[in-house]
Amino acid sequence: MEAAIDLKSQYAHAMLPKVASDEASRQEFVKSLKLHLASKVAPGNRLAYQVRAEKRYAAATGKTPGNYHEIRKAMADEPYFCFWSALQRNSQEMMWKAAQLPVERSLDTLIDVSKGTSQVGGTLTLNPDIEIPRYHRMVDIHCMPGGYHTDFVEDDVANGAVYDRAVYLYAMGRMGPFNSDIGDTTIAFLKEKFPDLAPKRILDMGCTVGHSTLPYCDAFPEAEIYAIDVGAPVLRYAHARAESLGKKVHFSQQNAEATTFEDGSFDLIVTHILVHETSHKAMRNIMREAYRLLSPGGVIIHAETPPYRALEAFDAFMLDWDTRNNNEPYWGASHEIVPADIARETGFDPAKAFEGVQTSVFDAAEAERTKVFQGGDFGGAGAWYVWGAQK
Numbered sequence: 172m173e174a175a176i177d178l179k180s181q182y183a184h185a186m187l188p189k190v191a192s193d194e195a196s197r198q199e200f201v202k203s204l205k206l207h208l209a210s211k212v213a214p215g216n217r218l219a220y221q222v223r224a225e226k227r228y229a230a231a232t233g234k235t236p237g238n239y240h241e242i243r244k245a246m247a248d249e250p251y252f253c254f255w256s257a258l259q260r261n262s263q264e265m266m267w268k269a270a271q272l273p274v275e276r277s278l279d280t281l282i283d284v285s286k287g288t289s290q291v292g293g294t295l296t297l298n299p300d301i302e303i304p305r306y307h308r309m310v311d312i313h314c315m316p317g318g319y320h321t322d323f324v325e326d327d328v329a330n331g332a333v334y335d336r337a338v339y340l341y342a343m344g345r346m347g348p349f350n351s352d353i354g355d356t357t358i359a360f361l362k363e364k365f366p367d368l369a370p371k372r373i374l375d376m377g378c379t380v381g382h383s384t385l386p387y388c389d390a391f392p393e394a395e396i397y398a399i400d401v402g403a404p405v406l407r408y409a410h411a412r413a414e415s416l417g418k419k420v421h422f423s424q425q426n427a428e429a430t431t432f433e434d435g436s437f438d439l440i441v442t443h444i445l446v447h448e449t450s451h452k453a454m455r456n457i458m459r460e461a462y463r464l465l466s467p468g469g470v471i472i473h474a475e476t477p478p479y480r481a482l483e484a485f486d487a488f489m490l491d492w493d494t495r496n497n498n499e500p501y502w503g504a505s506h507e508i509v510p511a512d513i514a515r516e517t518g519f520d521p522a523k524a525f526e527g528v529q530t531s532v533f534d535a536a537e538a539e540r541t542k543v544f545q546g547g548d549f550g551g552a553g554a555w556y557v558w559g560a561q562k
């Protein structure tokens with residue numbers, strides 16, 4: 172009988188770096204600090220706004236802030252906000268460092284393991300000539316040193332390994348032992364909204380290490396699963412991780428704006444927290460490319476944190492923190508997207524655009540109980556926003 176999976180820890184698959192006890196303590200500290208900031212410190216911002224910043228803004232301008240931009244201006248000099256914001260930024264930098272240390276120490280072993288784990292017939296196709304998009308070259312997204320694409324050594328997997336562990340710390344474990352909650356939750360939405368969808372070929376764009384890709388192997392066992400990303404180190408890691416977990420996926424290094432797949436190749440195209448990390452132009456290119464790649468009746472779906480229009484202005488202000496403080500230049504604008512407008516601009520029928528909020532599959536009850544809302548990729552409060560269009 173297989174041992175039950177421990178839902179309170181990250182699953183120790185073959186590619187997950189082993190951590191020494193001091194490294195584990197450091198990582199646990201970062202996870203606890205993030206939880207403390209999200210649950211105990213961040214909520215004080217609302218009080219500081221209500222008792223001080225809002226009144227200061229009204230005294231200076233003659234009106235109370237009417238939207239999240241004005242709340243940001245009102246809070247810019249508020250000491251409590253500056254205190255929380257500095258801690259939040261520090262926790263982010265500490266998180267990357269804490270995830271990097273064991274990877275640096277064991278990189279040679281990880282690279283060896285990555286070369287020896289082909290077991291279930293998935294494939295990896297890299298393109299050393301790929302041009303990394305400017306929107307990834309110009310900034311280390313969410314302060315991750317080197318981003319998703321930098322190879323520090325030959326056959327590098329370092330930033331795949333760093334990302335895998337850091338996501339677990341970032342989400343405070345609440346994306347489950349496989350960090351798969353966004354994929355699982357998107358699938359739950361798809362099964363409700365499109366009960367007859369039986370895709371033969373599925374493409375995950377911007378897959379990184381495959382956290383959200385692998386759930387499609389189980390949810391649609393008849394389908395062939397493809398996944399693309401621009402970053403080589405994350406793809407090498409993704410391939411080895413998938414093979415070690417017994418999931419067959421065809422990974423390739425491609426830009427989702429213009430892929431090499433033939434017209435009509437896929438019945439389902441999915442992205443998970445990709446949209447907020449691409450430029451406005453690139454996001455539209457990706458939608459146009461998805462239109463080309465979908466078969467008639469096929470579906471493209473994106474999963475993200477909620478659009479600002481669905482939130483109270485103060486919550487939108489808090490969620491928008493990443494735009495200016497966490498190297499996420501496209502974060503804010505991506506939260507202003509209106510699916511029908513994008514569909515119209517990119518070849519889809521706007522009447523076939525859709526959106527929804529889907530309760531997180533993993534531990535939704537716990538999320539609801541604690542109501543942790545930290546902002547950032549992990550939206551908190553146990554739900555993901557999904558949007559897309561049918562061809």
Ligand SMILES: C[S@@+](CC[C@H](N)C(=O)[O-])C[C@H]1O[C@@H](n2cnc3c(N)ncnc32)[C@H](O)[C@@H]1O
Nearest residue numbers: 319377378379382383400401402426427443444
């Ligand atoms: C936040 S990560 C996505 C995480 C992943 N989908 C998951 O759910 O675990 C964004 C990924 O998108 C990739 N990416 C960004 N722009 C891309 C593009 N134009 N084409 C392909 N991949 C892209 C980045 O390299 C990065 O790995």
